[in-house]
Amino acid sequence: MSSDEDANDYFEYEDDGFEDDEMDQEAPVKKDYDVAYNVKTLSQVIDMQKKAIANIQTVLELDASTAAILLRHFGWNSEKLQEQFFNDPSKALTDAGLSPPSSPSAHTSPLLPPTASSSTPPRITRSSKRVATPATTRSRSAVSIQTSFECPVCCIEYPAASLSTKTLALGCGHRFCRDCWVEYVVGKIRTDGESAKIQCMENGCHRIVKGSLIDQLVDPDTSQRYRKLLNEAFVSDTATLRWCPHPGCENVIECSQAPPRMLNQIVPTVTCGCGNELCFGCGFAASHRPVLCKLVKLWQKKCADDSETANWLQANTKECIKCQSTIEKNGGCNHMTCKKCKWEFCWVCMGPWSEHGTAWYQCNRYDEKSGMDARDSQAKSRASLERYLHYFNRWANHELSAKLDADFYKNTEKKMEAMQQSGNLSWIEVQFAKQAVDTVIRARITLKWSYCMAFYLKRNNQTELFEDNQRDLERAVENLGYLLEQNPEPDSISKLRADITNQSAYVQKRHDILMDDTLKGYLERRWEFSVDI
Amino acid sequence: MAALPKRILKETERLMSDAPPGISAAPNNDNLRHFDVTVAGPDQSPYEGGVFKLELFLPDEYPMNPPKVRFLTRIYHPNIDKLGRICLDILKDKWSPALQIRTVLLSIQALLGAPNPDDPLANDVAQNWKEDEKAAIAQAKEWTRLYANGE
Numbered sequence: 001m002s003s004d005e006d007a008n009d010y011f012e013y014e015d016d017g018f019e020d021d022e023m024d025q026e027a028p029v030k031k032d033y034d035v036a037y038n039v040k041t042l043s044q045v046i047d048m049q050k051k052a053i054a055n056i057q058t059v060l061e062l063d064a065s066t067a068a069i070l071l072r073h074f075g076w077n078s079e080k081l082q083e084q085f086f087n088d089p090s091k092a093l094t095d096a097g098l099s100p101p102s103s104p105s106a107h108t109s110p111l112l113p114p115t116a117s118s119s120t121p122p123r124i125t126r127s128s129k130r131v132a133t134p135a136t137t138r139s140r141s142a143v144s145i146q147t148s149f150e151c152p153v154c155c156i157e158y159p160a161a162s163l164s165t166k167t168l169a170l171g172c173g174h175r176f177c178r179d180c181w182v183e184y185v186v187g188k189i190r191t192d193g194e195s196a197k198i199q200c201m202e203n204g205c206h207r208i209v210k211g212s213l214i215d216q217l218v219d220p221d222t223s224q225r226y227r228k229l230l231n232e233a234f235v236s237d238t239a240t241l242r243w244c245p246h247p248g249c250e251n252v253i254e255c256s257q258a259p260p261r262m263l264n265q266i267v268p269t270v271t272c273g274c275g276n277e278l279c280f281g282c283g284f285a286a287s288h289r290p291v292l293c294k295l296v297k298l299w300q301k302k303c304a305d306d307s308e309t310a311n312w313l314q315a316n317t318k319e320c321i322k323c324q325s326t327i328e329k330n331g332g333c334n335h336m337t338c339k340k341c342k343w344e345f346c347w348v349c350m351g352p353w354s355e356h357g358t359a360w361y362q363c364n365r366y367d368e369k370s371g372m373d374a375r376d377s378q379a380k381s382r383a384s385l386e387r388y389l390h391y392f393n394r395w396a397n398h399e400l401s402a403k404l405d406a407d408f409y410k411n412t413e414k415k416m417e418a419m420q421q422s423g424n425l426s427w428i429e430v431q432f433a434k435q436a437v438d439t440v441i442r443a444r445i446t447l448k449w450s451y452c453m454a455f456y457l458k459r460n461n462q463t464e465l466f467e468d469n470q471r472d473l474e475r476a477v478e479n480l481g482y483l484l485e486q487n488p489e490p491d492s493i494s495k496l497r498a499d500i501t502n503q504s505a506y507v508q509k510r511h512d513i514l515m516d517d518t519l520k521g522y523l524e525r526r527w528e529f530s531v532d533i
Numbered sequence: 534m535a536a537l538p539k540r541i542l543k544e545t546e547r548l549m550s551d552a553p554p555g556i557s558a559a560p561n562n563d564n565l566r567h568f569d570v571t572v573a574g575p576d577q578s579p580y581e582g583g584v585f586k587l588e589l590f591l592p593d594e595y596p597m598n599p600p601k602v603r604f605l606t607r608i609y610h611p612n613i614d615k616l617g618r619i620c621l622d623i624l625k626d627k628w629s630p631a632l633q634i635r636t637v638l639l640s641i642q643a644l645l646g647a648p649n650p651d652d653p654l655a656n657d658v659a660q661n662w663k664e665d666e667k668a669a670i671a672q673a674k675e676w677t678r679l680y681a682n683g684e
């Protein structure tokens with residue numbers, strides 16, 4: 001089965017008015033660096049599983065629960081499953097946690113487990129009374145079927161007559177009472193969040209508890225929880241699917257054009273049916289274009305690690321050249337001792353204190369080699385920090401602006417109302433202002449990430465072109481922002497309107513140029529980074 | 534206190550009447566879910582000759598959840614930390630409700646006979662064990678003599 005074919009003939013995307021029609025099917029792609037994708041609702045995701053299961057059921061002539069367990073074991077790769085199953089059905093079944101249908105244990109119900117393997121931790125037989133000698137399964141069950149059964153987990157005894165109603169064994173034959181099964185399965189689902197891989201209660205038995213049995217055993221609420229967990233496992237096991245990360249949205253994005261190996265050349269930004277953007281590559285809950293997923297991750301980690309570092313630069317401190325920890329000068333004495341590594345040095349020349357002899361309070365060694373080397377290494381670490389802060393501050397500035405978006409919209413709306421009244425404009429005629437705000441916000445997100453990009457770019461001609469584009473966009477956005485802040489005076493409204501509309505178009509153009517050039521640059525391998533991507 | 538489940542009563546009974554060699558486990562008079570345990574160090578191990586005290590507690594969810602076990606005697610072992618906590622798969626994700634107190638204690642005894650520095654709980658001990666096994670074993674013997682002498 002080809003999942004792509006499936007997607008087209010079976011799972012139509014319901015247009016809910018948020019999307020371009022293009023998103024419906026894997027329609028012609030706009031740009032080389034864009035990916036085709038579908039937005040699927042939760043029920044469509046459930047249908048995808050049902051359809052895959054039904055297909056395997058037919059092809060391999062199995063029941064639905066067995067087909068589901070096999071598919072889950074093979075990561076929902078139907079082709080691989082069929083191939084392995086045709087090669088060696090009993091191995092495929094055993095690997096997936098099912099014994100082959102021909103095995104007698106699937107139909108008979110031996111009361112005792114097969115003797116545990118003698119591998120590592122020592123296992124002992126549970127009830128020596130009943131394990132006389134390792135007899136064959138047949139004779140053992142034949143004997144014990146007459147007598148009562150003691151559940152190995154709760155030790156409650158069940159008369160032979162109630163065996164079929166009160167007790168239960170999976171295909172492996174390990175029998176326990178129904179009450180214990182219920183408690184066990186409910187605990188696995190509700191406490192451990194397990195679903196597809198719930199195994200037999202017997203120690204070391206990998207037999208999977210089928211979904212059909214779980215539904216019989218548990219209450220409707222737990223059953224619902226179980227199904228939800230299965231869906232989650234299905235999506236996370238399927239490389240071409242990803243949940244929308246936006247709160248309250250249950251949609252799933254399907255995209256086959258952004259496997260991990262492609263993420264060093266594309267940034268697969270997609271728009272969910274809920275109207276929000278996300279990155280299909282890493283699940284980031286917004287667009288992080290034009291920066292590659294991996295760089296975003298590195299950047300976020302760096303920002304978290306260095307937040308303290310950034311603080312101490314503001315303060316009047318120096319770094320210990322031995323351990324890089326921060327030292328604050330206290331009092332007038334130049335003899336400093338690092339609190340952390342106990343390195344003693346001179347505050348003025350940064351050289352080792354041991355070379356200062358008795359020249360307390362005054363340093364005349366500023367040109368000595370040891371001091372110069374120390375200052376050098378300090379300067380280097382400062383320079384790299386300064387460089388980081390240069391990009392970080394710009395990045396953070398746009399991040400902060402984004403937090404104020406709501407205010408930006410509100411203020412603009414007020415101005416739009418004023419323009420409608422004083423300038424005698426219609427509602428439609430003042431929409432240009434809101435569109436301009438949208439443009440600014442969008443451009444700021446791109447600018448924000450462009451500073452992360454620039455931080456990791458190696459210095460070369462290409463990088464200079466990138467930074468030119470970045471600067472042009474930055475200026476254009478600033479100008480548009482300025483125009484949007486102006487108070488519309490009745491006699492100048494039409495000019496302001498024309499200016500904003502023009503500047504907005506210009507921002508859009510600069511934005512597209514930066515985005516286009518950067519994203520194409522990946523495909524053309526134009527960018528060189530200071531880290532591995 | 535709620536009545537003890539039949540399972541726990543049966544296990545206790547059997548532990549008292551027919552304890553595995555080198556192992557003793559008796560419920561505490563105040564709380565029958567709380568066991569005082571001793572495990573003898575296995576022969577041919579650095580813990581040979583030592584008697585180790587442990588405490589074992591059966592949570593309400595037992596046997597659906599594993600018992601909680603901890604060494605009270607200090608022990609130098611890569612899979613047991615300073616607080617006596619034990620790194621053993623059956624006490625965590627490999628627990629099966631078909632396992633018993635008995636099996637758990639036998640597994641712990643087996644762990645003393647086969648330390649596994651590649652799956653460490655006590656990192657410094659595991660490190661020593663890997664770098665200089667001889668010295669680590671000597672240390673384990675020394676601690677056994679000092680702390681696990683049954684006093």
Ligand SMILES: [Zn+2]
Binds near residue numbers: 154
């Ligand atoms: Zn039971």
Ligand SMILES: [Zn+2]
Binds near residue numbers: 170172200201202
């Ligand atoms: Zn089993």
Ligand SMILES: [Zn+2]
Binds near residue numbers: 250
């Ligand atoms: Zn969504």
Ligand SMILES: [Zn+2]
Binds near residue numbers: 279280288292293296
């Ligand atoms: Zn990403």
Ligand SMILES: [Zn+2]
Binds near residue numbers: 339342
């Ligand atoms: Zn230092």
Ligand SMILES: [Zn+2]
Binds near residue numbers: 348351364
């Ligand atoms: Zn000096």
